[in-house]
Amino acid sequence: MPSQRALGIAVIGTGKMGADHVRRLQHVISGARVTAVVDIDENRAKTLADASEGCTAYTEAAAAMAAQDVDAVLIASPGPAHEAALLDALGCDLPVLCEKPLTPDAASALRVLEAEQKLGHRRVQVGFMRRYDTEYIKLKRLLDSGELGRALMLHHRHRNLSMPPWFTNEMLINDSVVHEMDVTRWLLGQEITAVTVHKPAPTSHAPTGMDDPQFVLFETEFGALADVEIFGHCGYGYQVHAEAVCERGTVRIGDEPGPRLSADGRWGGRITPDYIERFDDAYDREVQAWVDATRRGEVTGPGVWDGYAAAAVCEAGVLSQREGRRVQVELTERPALYR
Template sequence: MGDLLGVAVLGAGHMGADHIRRLDGVVSGARVAAVADPDADRAREAVAGIDGVAVHTEAEAALDAPGVEAVLIASPGPAHEEALLAAFARGLPVLCEKPMTPESAGALRVLEAEARLGRRLAQIGFMRRYDTEYRGLKALLDDGGLGRPLMLHCVHRNVSSPPGFTSAMLIDSSVSHEIDAARWLLGQELTAVTVLRPRPSAGAPEGLLDPQFVLFETDGGALVDVEVFVNCGFGYQVRCEAVCEAGSVRVGDDRGPLVTGRGSAGTEVPQDYLVRFAEAYDREVQAWVDATRRGHVTGPTAWDGYAASTVAEAGVHALETGARTQIDLAPRPALYD
C-alpha cells in the first residue's frame, strides 16, 4: 500500500460529494483515486480541482481503476449489494454508507458472502458510533454506575423531507440510525416493533405519515421509543436519553453559543445532518482509513448492517399493518462473534 490509500468513491451526490471533500482535504493518509456516478457531469464537478482522479459512470470500472486500494460506497441503497459483492470479489476493504442494503434478503446475501471469505472487508457507515456525545453515553452505560438501562427515549427530527420521501422511509431511512444506536448502546438485539401513527402534521406532504412513534423491545428487557418527525420545519435534532435504574443521561441537546438580545435568548439549531454530525463523519472516515492502512477492518460490521435492515423491514411491516411485529434474525456467523 502506498503512502496514501487510494479510494474509489461510488456515488457523487450529496453524501458522496461530501466524502470526496473529506478524503481530499480533511482526513490524512488517503486520496481519491477514482469516482463513479451515472451522471458523469456530477462526478466531474465533485472532483473538480483534485488531480489524478479517474471518473467513470460504472461502479466496477472505478473499482478496477489504477491505484484503487479501498472503496467508499455512497450511492443510493439499491446499488449497495452489487457494489459490496464486487468489492469482495476484488478483496477490497469497503466503507459502505447505510443502509447496507434496503432489504433484509440482500443484506443476508452480503453477510453470507463476507462470511464465506472468512475475513471482514466491510464497515457500515453508522456514524453516530463516532459522535463524541454518543460515545460518552456508551461509556457511561458500559461503566454500569447508573445501573441497568431500562429505556431509551429517542428523537429524530428533520426540517423537511426530500421529494419522493415515503412513509416507509421514515423508518428504513431515518430511524435506521436509531436502530443501530440502540443495539450498540445497549448491547442487545431488538426483538419486536410497534409503530403508532398520530394525525399527520399539516407541514407534511400529502399522503406522508409524518410524524410516527416507533417502539422497540429488546432481548434484554429494555424498551426503546423513537419520535421521528421529518417535516418539523425548524431544524435537525437528534436526541437520546437513557433511563437507568439509578439515574439517566441525555445527549443531543442543541449546542452552540447562547445569543441574547432584544428581549430574547436562543441558540442556533442545525439544519442538516452533515452539520450536526460533521465531526462524527470526519472521525469515522479517519478511523476507517487508519485501520485499512494497517490491514484491519473495524467499526460497525456487516452483521450490524444486516440487523439494521431486518429490523427496519419489520418496522415498515408494523407501520403498514398496525400490528406489533416480531423481529427474526438469522443465526450470527462466527466471523462476527
C-alpha cells in the same frame, strides 16, 4: 496487509453525501486520497474528478475497482445500488466503507453477509456515523461503565426541518429511524426483537399520504425498551436527542450547544439545519478511523452483521407501519465471524 502509503479510494456515488466524502478525503482526512469517482451521470463524475488531481471518473463501479490505483472503496450511492457494488468489492477483496443502508432489505443484506463469510475475514464497515459522535461515545462509555446500573429505557427524538417531496412513509423507517435502530443495538449491546409503529394525527405540513410524525417502539432481547419520535417536518431545524433511563439515574445527550444569546427580551440559540452539519465531526472521525484501520490491515466499526440486523429491524418496522401491529424481528443465527 498494512500499508505505509496513502490509500487510493474510489468513491461510488457523487450526490450530496458522495461529494461531501470526496471533499473530506481530499482536505480533511490523512493517509488517503481520492483516485476514482463513479457515477452513472458521467458529466457529474467528470466534474468532480477534474477538481481532484490524479482522480479518474468512471460510470461503472467494477471498472474503478479494477484500477491499479484503487486500494479501497467508499460507497455513497443510493441504497438499491449497494448490493452489486458490495459484491464486486468483496470479489476483489477490497476494503469498503458503505454508507447506510448496507442494502435496502434483509434478503440482500444476507447475501452480502454470506459473500463476506466466504472470504473468511471482514472487509466491510457500514456508515452508522452516530457511533463516532462525541456525545454518543460518552453515553456509550457511561452505560458500559455500569455507574448508573442497567439501562432500562432509551428515549430518542429525531426531527428534521423538512423532507424532500419524494420521501415516503417507508423511508421514514428505512432512511431515518434506521439510525436509532443501530444506535440502540450499540448502546445497549442487545438485539432488537420486536417493533411497533404508532401514527398520531399528521402535521398539516406533511405531504399527502405521509404519516408524519410517527412513534416507534423497540423491544430488546434482555427486556429494555426504546422509543423513537420521528418527525420529518418539524419546521424549525434538525435535532437528534437521546436519553437513557437507568437503575440509578438518567443521562441525556443532544441538547443544542452554545452560544446562548440573551437580547431584546429573548434568549436562545441556533439549531442546526441538517444532518451533515450536525454530524460533520462524526463523519470526519468515522472516515479517519476507517482509513487508519484499513492501512493497518484491519476492519473496525459497525460491520455487515450490523447492516443486516438494521435491515431486518427496518422490515419489521415497515410491516408494523403498514398493518398497525407489533411485529417480531426475524434474524438468522449470528455467524462466528461477527461475534
